[in-house]
Structures are given as structure tokens and as C-alpha cells.
Amino acid sequence: MDVRTICLGILSRGEATGYEIKKLFDEDGYQHFIEASFGSIYPALNRLTEEGLVSVREEAQEKRPDRKVYSITPAGRTAFLAALMKPIPEDRHRSPFVFAMLFSHLLPQDRVTRLIDAYIDQSEAKLSQIAEKRPELKSAGERFVVGMGQAIYEAMLKFIRAHRAEIEERAAEAAE
Amino acid sequence: MDVRTICLGILSRGEATGYEIKKLFDEDGYQHFIEASFGSIYPALNRLTEEGLVSVREEAQEKRPDRKVYSITPAGRTAFLAALMKPIPEDRHRSPFVFAMLFSHLLPQDRVTRLIDAYIDQSEAKLSQIAEKRPELKSAGERFVVGMGQAIYEAMLKFIRAHRAEIEERAAEAAE
DNA sequence: GTTTGCATGTAAACGGTTACATGATTGG
DNA sequence: CCAATCATGTAACCGTTTACATGCAAAC
Numbered sequence: 379m380d381v382r383t384i385c386l387g388i389l390s391r392g393e394a395t396g397y398e399i400k401k402l403f404d405e406d407g408y409q410h411f412i413e414a415s416f417g418s419i420y421p422a423l424n425r426l427t428e429e430g431l432v433s434v435r436e437e438a439q440e441k442r443p444d445r446k447v448y449s450i451t452p453a454g455r456t457a458f459l460a461a462l463m464k465p466i467p468e469d470r471h472r473s474p475f476v477f478a479m480l481f482s483h484l485l486p487q488d489r490v491t492r493l494i495d496a497y498i499d500q501s502e503a504k505l506s507q508i509a510e511k512r513p514e515l516k517s518a519g520e521r522f523v524v525g526m527g528q529a530i531y532e533a534m535l536k537f538i539r540a541h542r543a544e545i546e547e548r549a550a551e552a553a554e
Numbered sequence: 555m556d557v558r559t560i561c562l563g564i565l566s567r568g569e570a571t572g573y574e575i576k577k578l579f580d581e582d583g584y585q586h587f588i589e590a591s592f593g594s595i596y597p598a599l600n601r602l603t604e605e606g607l608v609s610v611r612e613e614a615q616e617k618r619p620d621r622k623v624y625s626i627t628p629a630g631r632t633a634f635l636a637a638l639m640k641p642i643p644e645d646r647h648r649s650p651f652v653f654a655m656l657f658s659h660l661l662p663q664d665r666v667t668r669l670i671d672a673y674i675d676q677s678e679a680k681l682s683q684i685a686e687k688r689p690e691l692k693s694a695g696e697r698f699v700v701g702m703g704q705a706i707y708e709a710m711l712k713f714i715r716a717h718r719a720e721i722e723e724r725a726a727e728a729a730e
Numbered sequence: 731g732t733t734t735g736c737a738t739g740t741a742a743a744c745g746g747t748t749a750c751a752t753g754a755t756t757g758g
Numbered sequence: 759c760c761a762a763t764c765a766t767g768t769a770a771c772c773g774t775t776t777a778c779a780t781g782c783a784a785a786c
Contacts, residue, residue: 379648379650379653380772380773380774381773381774383653384653387653387656387657390657390660395736395737395738396737396738396739397735397736397737397738408652408656410645410647411647411648411649411652411653412648412653413646414774415774415775415776416737416738416739417739417740417741417774417775417776417777418773418774418775420738420739420740421739421740424739439736439737441782441783442736442737442782442783443736443737443738443780443781443782444737444738445736445737445738446737446738458657458660459660459661462654462657462660462661462665463661463665466650466651466654466669466672467650468650468676469586469647469648469649469650469651469652470589470647470648471586471587471645471646471647471648471706472555472587472645472646472647473587473645474555474642474643474644474645475642475645476584476587476645476699476702477555477559477560477563477587477588478638478642479695479698479699480563480584480695480696480699481563481566481634481638481695482694482695482698483693483694483695484566484634484635484638485635485638485639489638489639493642496642500644517656517659517724518658518659518720518721518723518724519655519656519657519658519659519721519724520656521720522655522658522717522720522721523652523655523656525713525717526652526710526713526714526717529709529710529712529713530647530706530709530710532709533705533706533708533709534702534705534706536705537701537702537705538702541698541701541702544694544697544698545694545695545698547694548693548694548695556744556745556746557745557746571764571765571766572765572766572767573763573764573765573766590746590747591746591747591748592765592766592767593746593747593748593749593767593768593769594745594746594747596766596767596768597767597768600767615764615765617754617755618754618755618764618765619752619753619754619764619765619766620765620766621764621765621766622765622766
């Protein structure tokens, strides 16, 4: 899903600034599936405005930079729905950690251990972030997505804990 | 992980042509985590050759196009190890399906049902592909990675089957 | 006094995909 | 006869990231 469509989706729930959209990406429990940087959000928002899919209202603020509050237009809703009705591409899960584990036998044992520990810590952090946000969720879709993220993290953690010894033992004995 | 590094990794297990590298990506049970197109593999291989990280041997074939068999050089092994010792970026899991489910309430009910069915079918197909390849795996790393893919798919399937009704029921009743 | 949060934006660089070009052989 | 497999490569395009630019206020 491109940033354009993601912005439309978020705006379909209510108006927001570019800054707030980014924050929603990062905090709302589905950061595992969706993310984007300011460098892609702001240009996307400008293009959507040009195309009439969103509208802007500028708010001057005292002691704060001006903010541009974006709202989705009827044309924007139509375009968003059309995007959701198009054929949906497959998932892509890029995991540099998993890639490294494929070559654990080339790595010093303590490097493997450290990588696994760090990965477990990360996953647990995300899990507890999800748990915190959980009660706030209103829509069935949100609960579904967040629940799925939770299920995936839990399955990964369970698997890693059960099988880490198999790769740690076989890792290269010493650093060169 | 960029295509460059992925190519080095595959060549660290033995020589291969660009075509074979792509096939390994697609078939070896970790296609969920790693993929690349010819358009990125061939240029990467050429650049690696220029840099002395891999070497090429050209094989003329009768009744088949010539093939270029690539091997990793000692410098290539060093560079690959160095890449594995660098800080490892976080996973990114892009799921257009999950994104669509976030907005299931905007979609006609049968669209949601079809998307879920298709996603389940895809996941099951990957699971059985993994099961087929399973017995061939030799290294502990490979078994770990493939096992992790399996664990993830199983967890997703279980979750979707248990919770699909919640979003199907709340989907938009009729198409407009 | 430094970091974090608020707030927007641009430009260059990067990495990758898609489509195109070529062409013979084998299997269904 | 058509599709798939083997086999390599280029070029245009696309979307995104990264770094840069700016700046004040509040919290620690």
C-alpha cells in the first residue's frame, strides 16, 4: 500500500495534519504493518490536494508553527474505496534478522545470542505497546488487525524461545 | 537486506547463475522473507564482479543460452561477514490485506469474505510448499528460518479463522 | 542546557520493479 | 500449439528514505 492510499485511509476516519498522520502510523498498534516517513507523507498530501481528493484548512497558531489540517473529500472517499476494491498485492515480510539467522553458522556464537536477545526484546516491546493501546480500539477492523499483530509476535517469540538453542549451539565457536 | 548481500549469502553456499539465485529465492521455503527480481539480481552480480567480491566463469551450452556461473571470492566472504556484523535494521511487514481489513467496515460484505478466503488459501499454499521442502533442509539456520515461517503462517491462519466473523458481520451490508 | 515535541517542507540519492528485448527447447 | 523453462540483460520509471533546512516551547 502506497503512502497516498494510507493517508486517504487515515483521513477517512477524521481530519489530521501530516504530523498527526505520522504519529498514528507509529503508535496505533499497527505500526508493524504500516509505516511512512515525513518525506513521503507531505508530498503525498500535496498531491492529493491538487487532485481534489483531500482539502486543507490552514490554522495559524501562536507559539507553534502553523498547521495544515487535511480532510478527505467525497471524491477522496470514492477513490479510497476504489483502491480497496482493486486486486490486493501479496504480503512482503522483510526480515534482516531472519536473513542473518540463515547464516548463523558463519557468525560468532555470542553475536547470534545477542541478535536473538535483541529481537526478543523488540518483539516484547511491541507486544506491550499493543497491550496498552488495546482498550482504546473501537472498530472491529482495528481489533482484528491489532489482534493479528499480537498473534504473530506471540508465535514468533514462542518459536524462537523453543528453538534458539539449535542455532546457538551450531554457531561458529570463536571470533576470528 | 539488499539484493547485493542476499546474492553474496546464497553464493556463500556454492556457485550459481543469476537465474538459479532467483529460483532459490522463490522456492526454498524462505520466499516469505527474501525476494528479488531479475532486474535487480543481474546488475547486482555485475557490480559484485567489478568489486572483486564474486568471480564469473562463462559456460557455453549447446541448445541453451550461455550461462554465467558466479562464485564468491575470499574478499566476498569477508564482505558478507562484515555485513552480518553491522547493526541489523528492523523487520518490515507490509500487508495490503491487513490494511484493507482495517477498513472492512467500508467494504461490501462479500468483498471482505472473498479477501479473507483468498488470504487463507495463499497462506495454506505457502504452508504446504514449506512442508514439501522441509525434509531437504540441512543447516540449522535453514530449519530455524523455515520453522519460523511455518509458525507465523499457522498463527495467522488460526487467528483469522477464529476472528473472521467479527469483521464479516460488521462489513457494509450492501454494495452501492 | 539538552532533549523532546510540535510542525512543514525540499532535494538528492537509492533501491527496486516492470516492461521490454531475444531465443531455443521441452512438455503438456 | 501453447506454456513453461532456461538464460541474460537494459532502461525507464517509481516510491521511498535520508539528509538538510528552520524554529520555538516545554519538560527534564
